[in-house]
Amino acid sequence: MTPILSVRNLATAFRVEGAWRPVVHGVSFDIGPKETVALVGESGSGKSVTALSLMRLTPRDASRITGEVRLQGRDLLGLPEAEMRKIRGGDIAMIFQEPMTSLNPVLTVGFQIAEALMAHHGLSRTQAEAETVRLFDKVRIPAAASRVHDHPHRFSGGMRQRVMIAMALACRPKLLIADEPTTALDVTIQAQILDLIKLLQDEEGMSVLFITHDMGVVAEIADRTVVMLDGRAVESGPTEEIFRRPTHPYSRALLAAVPALGAMGDRAQPARFPVVDRVTGEALAPAESADTVVAGRPVLEVKGLTTRFEIRGGLFGRLRGRVHAVENVSFDLQAGETLALVGESGCGKSTTGRSVLRLIEPQSGSVLLDGEDILALGPGSLRERRRRMQMIFQDPFASLDPRMSVGAAIAEPLLINRLASRREAQARAADLLTRVGLKPEMAGRFPHEFSGGQRQRICIARALALEPRLIVADESVSALDVSVKAQVVNLLLDLQASLRLAYLFISHDMAVVERVSHRVAVMYLGEIVEIGPRAAIFGAPRHPYTRKLLAAVPVPDPARRRSRHGVRADEIRSPIRPVDYEPPERRYREVSPGHVVQEWGPEWEETGVPAAA
Incomplete structure (x- = not known):
């Protein structure tokens, strides 16, 4: 099967103080039709720079991209800038982590999507607005016809991300690049966005490059995974294989740090995360924690x-x-x-x-x-x-x-409250840095x-x-x-x-x-x-x-990759009440020792969202 995107030996360097500093080193991967590939790694691993390099969005005069990037056989790195502009937003679309920095706050969201449609497809303003409403319906934005005329600040974080997805889908791209699109979102909104991306991928038949550091999200959405460390792809393969039998120590360290819901069972005490050495892959610390609760009058x-x-x-x-x-x-x-x-x-x-x-x-x-x-x-x-x-x-x-140096920031409360002399406060700051796993000499940074x-x-x-x-x-x-x-x-x-x-x-x-x-x-x-x-x-x-x-x-x-959460796309209701509002009297019942639940009425549905506004 011919891949939609083929990347070979991609390398990116930035000019820093007159010298070229490489940040991506020889990354290679393919994305097939209707396939989702995840780029995984911590901040600074080169994930986002890799995506920006594919789109040729790195600073033109301060960066250098080499290697081969082919979209359906067409070499993107060799295209003139005018041709590349047609590719961006047309054949390849990108969703960024923070939608508010990608949306113009002085323009309505509908106009910003219609603008792309008019630029890439030559639609009239009326046609573009009608298509924008259709896109809003597709990404499940309620009251789409009225909301296209709203400005970005009128939307919640989850709904702004839906606007960005609608904008990305406007020109029916062959490849969608999603750069940490759910990292800043609540868990329920994240579930809605992941479900939406999977649904739209099935409907539109597009391929997805999903960039994240969250291995739980990777398991939910990716067919194949590429693990990045220090600008290099250290492991790649089917997602099931990487989760079941990771070969690189860094992959094992990432997976060990993933909190799995239900892993605690019925244990009463908190538990430390297992620590895995990213060089050797060996476990370094036990996960158990001792009982710390002190009986008596509450603090x-x-x-x-x-x-x-x-x-x-x-x-x-x-x-x-x-x-x-x-x-x-x-x-x-x-x-x-x-x-x-x-x-x-x-x-x-x-x-x-x-x-x-x-x-x-x-x-x-x-x-x-x-x-x-x-x-x-x-x-x-x-x-x-x-x-x-x-x-x-x-x-x-x-x-x-x-x-202010970090040593001075730590010592400041002691000095303000007159609990120590300046020398004693500096010594205390060095001791506290050691206690939290840093070096005392870092106090001057x-x-x-x-x-x-x-x-x-x-x-x-x-x-x-x-x-x-x-x-x-x-x-x-x-x-x-x-x-x-x-x-x-x-x-x-x-x-x-x-x-x-x-x-x-x-x-x-x-x-x-x-x-x-x-x-x-x-x-x-x-x-x-x-x-x-x-x-x-x-x-x-x-x-x-x-x-x-x-x-x-x-x-x-x-x-469970193909399963849906079934979380409704409702926004949390507004806490704004009229001046004469009197809160209803709430009743609680104890269902087990220490477990108390507020009684709820028929306005609550099984999805956990009250139907009445």
Whole structure:
């Protein structure tokens, strides 16, 4: 069978300080008709540069591409630029990781798709708009005819990605290149996008080059897999073979770091990820973790926490409504315990974490830290108590001062709180760097000199500087590569075991949550709909929304590649309510020891999405 795309000895180099620095070294692979090939590897492995080189989208004056790239026998590297422009968007289309950076914020999404149709197919404006509506219907965007006139900011992340897929399909390409199209999405939205790509591939008969670092996603979608490391393809073959019998140590290390839903069974304690040496492929560390929970009065007791944001508008700034971000949330947390808050974006997870620390002021409720109500403290007392509760944010680069060395960033809390002299703080910073797996001599470096995983370790070290009792980890591993994610999770578990830390672990990654948590609380529209021990939530979920979240998790089993998740393409409902809105009284029932579920009415369907808006 003649391949759609044939790549031979592809090499790419960039000019850096007057010299050519190679970043892709002799990569070769084929993509057959209607076939999906996955390029897999960590950040910096050369995946995206390989895809950009195929499209000749690298900087023209600062890059050099050699080798052979043939699309149905036609050599793309030898084509004039005018011919290559016809190929891009016509025969080959590309979906990027972050749709908001690919869409023009001042133009309607419909016009941006119609523009491609008019440029490549010579359609009139009316014909192009009609075809755009058809494409929106095809990618399952509700109310397509009205939404083509909306601007990108009016769409959620998942719907913006659907717009990008519609744009990619506009000219019926022979090959679709999807560069990390689901990495930044919630697990349910990711499931919808994967199902959509598989469905459209069947309908349109196109081939797909799927770029990702998530081996669970690879198992769901790829017929064949190419594993990349340091710009080289170190292993390639059928996906089933690579998952069943990986030959390269790096492939084994990647697979070992994949959290598989259900792998924990009924074990009550969290478990470290198995660590595999990427050079030898040998296991380096056991996966078991000891019991860390300390009995007694909880470190954190949250009762009836409610946080709302006012919406004002009009000439006099009248109150128009409120965002009910957190509504009557209650839970507690023991020393040495991890409680995971899970749910889709917009459900109120992060607002709950910030409200607990009073980074956002709640409207009502109580937050007791070691028996003391944080919400009743004045500014001076609150600042002193915050030494016992710290936060790790999702984006470590955004939470570190780029002009401050990492040693100074770690030492700063000690100096501000007058807990150490400058020399003592520097020594403490060096010790903390060692504790989180970095070298003390790295203290003089700046944040941009570290990888994403190393920066997250620095943020963990800074959070530990004041010896807190409670750490709120807000999506602290969501943006990390799968193997780096495993390393950071193991670090958090090791620190919990040695320091008896209490973690409020906020995440939408259900597979990671299963491995790290003692208990799990599931949130929807600002409310906890189910809470209980991890084994009960994952082994016997009761609420329809919990079942929906679990059904959407990618399963790292290639045998299930052609299956569909069956997750409906509904967006999470808006938490905005009118001024006179009164929340309904909720009733909860205990279905097993410690496992409590919110009772639901007929408006909930078995898919886990309420039918009523």
